[in-house]
Amino acid sequence: MKQGEARYIAVIMGGTCGERDVSLETGVCVVRNLREAGHKVLPVCIHPDGQWEVAGDSGDDPGGWFVGKRSPALEIASDLASAGIECVFNGLHGPGGEDGTIQGFLRFVGLPFTGPDVAPAALTMDKALTKAVLMNAGIRTPRGFSFPPTAAEEPPGALRAWVEEISAEMCFPWIVKPNCLGSSVGIELFRNAEELLGQVEEKECRWRPVSGLCGPGFLIEEVIGGRELTCGVLEVGREGAVSLPPIEIRPVTSEFFDYEAKYTPGATEEICPAPLDETTSAAVAEMALRVHHLFHCDPLSRTDMFLDAAGDLVVLEVNTLPGMTATSLIPQSALEAGFDLPDLFDKLTRHGIAREAMRKAVETP
Structure with missing residues (x-):
């Protein structure tokens, strides 16, 4: 299904955060549909250790894509630019992928990319x-309070006093969510203060593994x-x-x-x-x-x-940067509006190329 002139596109996926698996699903879906749209596509993975890898075998089976050499990000990005990549389709999710980090990096190395620019992403x-x-x-939004990432280390009395102070202003139940994660990772519902305090005080509190990735900790919101x-x-x-x-x-x-x-x-x-x-x-x-x-x-x-x-x-x-698998919400509504996935991904890619060309034209003396 050719939409226009074929382009050479890198699709970046994976990442180092808790949304890695969702990103890999997005990336595989994007690769397949951009190929259906007639483009030459190169899968690129960011591994959990932060190293990058270009697919050695970029056939239809993603199981064979990333089994080779891993290299630092700047080295791979420079190779992509030298190879003539015209746009990077950003299939990342979560910290590092949709918080302005990868956007600033790609801007630095001169590679056009899809999705938001640095400031709106951050x-x-x-x-x-x-x-x-x-x-x-x-614009009306739920009432909320920031919950520090060090809450689990606070003295029990101080933490209880803080929770009681907030509950005097905002009644339970509360939704607690990581401040800087997506894909509904880490979201919890608490009906009263004892449930919340019990979770925070647990020796194996499940918030701890993500607390370092969440900026100012967690957000408590009214339901x-x-x-x-x-x-x-x-x-x-x-x-x-x-x-x-x-x-x-x-x-x-x-x-x-x-x-x-x-x-x-x-x-x-x-x-x-x-x-x-x-x-x-x-x-x-x-x-x-x-x-x-x-x-x-x-x-x-x-x-x-x-x-x-x-x-x-x-x-x-x-x-x-919402999920982009065939069953994700944006693809569902785009299909209802008349855009199939090859068409949607093609349009996003061409927009990324055009946006970078416009930016360079404005910035060139």
Whole structure:
């Protein structure tokens, strides 16, 4: 399915954080569909130790892609540029991949890339900063407080006093989530202070392995009841930013959309398009567009929100590098809007090339 002139594209996947497995799934899906679109594609993996590897055998079986030599990032990136790579499709997720780090690195070595630029990536990856920007813009978002990464090491009395102080301002239940991780990694629901304190004080507290990756620790938020919705925005054509059909998320086996609900087959019902009346559907699309522009998310974003019992929209967060497997939310809504995966990935790639060309034209004296 050729969409236009064939390009030479590197697809980067993997990474060093807890979202590595999701990224590998995204990367494999992107490689296959870009090839279907007629492009020459080179898979590239970032291993858990931070070393990079270019696929030795880039056939259709990903099991044989990354079994060879690993090298430092700068060495591989320089090789990609020398080999004539025209764009890097960013299939990474989480810290290092969608927080401005890889974006700044690729900008430094002169390789065009897909997804957000440095600043919007860094800002939207930080949930506490995102919340502050939303509140400053007058957009309703759940009340929340930052929870320090050293909470598990605090004296029990001090930690209890802090929890009691917060609970006086924000009633339970609470959602606790890592401040700078995505893919619903590490999200917990607590109904009372004893549940929370018990988890933090556990010798094998499951928060500890990710606490060092979460910026200012964790974010505690009030639970918003109602219908959970998500809406994507795509900005790759002359028409500018356009909203994609919203999706309603209905967890089947858990109380909320946690990691298991998101990635276990059959654990969540994802309805696209969401069964909303025309007025509400338009309001969801308008909110997604507003958030997209607020954070300069060019070329893609997915805004998660709740429709509460009063019919008001409450924005949770914005994702600028959402999952891109065949069953991920953005591909579902893009397909409903008339974009199949080869077409979607082709458009994102060509946009990345055009954006870099425009930037260089502006910066060249």
